[in-house]
Amino acid sequence: IRQRREELGKWVDRTLERTREAIEEDLGEMSWNLIAQIEAGDIVFDALDLRLAKEAKKITQAHPPSQFDLDTGRLSMRSEPGEPVTPAPGNGSTTHIVVDLRGKEVSTNATETNKPYSLFTRLTGLPLVEVQLPGAISTFMLARTLTYQDEPWRFDMFGGSRATRGNTSRPAQLLSGTSGAPSLLPAMRYTDTAPGSSLMQLIAKLAPQR
Numbered sequence: 001i002r003q004r005r006e007e008l009g010k011w012v013d014r015t016l017e018r019t020r021e022a023i024e025e026d027l028g029e030m031s032w033n034l035i036a037q038i039e040a041g042d043i044v045f046d047a048l049d050l051r052l053a054k055e056a057k058k059i060t061q062a063h064p065p066s067q068f069d070l071d072t073g074r075l076s077m078r079s080e081p082g083e084p085v086t087p088a089p090g091n092g093s094t095t096h097i098v099v100d101l102r103g104k105e106v107s108t109n110a111t112e113t114n115k116p117y118s119l120f121t122r123l124t125g126l127p128l129v130e131v132q133l134p135g136a137i138s139t140f141m142l143a144r145t146l147t148y149q150d151e152p153w154r155f156d157m158f159g160g161s162r163a164t165r166g167n168t169s170r171p172a173q174l175l176s177g178t179s180g181a182p183s184l185l186p187a188m189r190y191t192d193t194a195p196g197s198s199l200m201q202l203i204a205k206l207a208p209q210r
Helices: 002-026 029-040 044-062 070-075 119-124 171-176 198-206
Strands: 096-099 105-108 128-132 146-148 151-154 184-189
Touching: 070 119, 070 198, 119 198
Parallel strands: 096 128
Antiparallel strands: 096 105, 128 184, 146 151, 151 184
């Protein structure tokens, strides 16, 4: 079995080399996802990072990363001890967008005037985009990007309770035959996760273990 697997792996590599030019000329994100997953081999979960390490210049030139000054944002929140300052109206107000795996908007609060506050938005000025999952999370589901606003987005960086809530049901839901709220994962522009980007510098400070 091991020998057969190795032979199959070599065949896939040879096939990729013969068809790489045609796949890359397609320029579709699904084509790039296919190449990334093949090259990752057994470490599928690292496919997006491996591709980004290899194609960082090309990706960031096509989609410039978001820029924000983390130090300026942090200093703007400083106040005298015992004298907290209320944020200015709109400062930190979060535009929350939910999309499906095809990048189609499911919901948004863009037109609402009273948006919730978020430290993430206050520091970055970026919206909160989440992906609504159709079912249980799998490695191959996470080892891909989706296209939203004509850009690739990834959703394999963070999880949490919102990522598993679709897999649990309350007693009332079980009795009525309905399901719980869908599972959601935060999504980020693929280019924003390039090494050295403003967002990755922020993540390194907030979650150094990642």
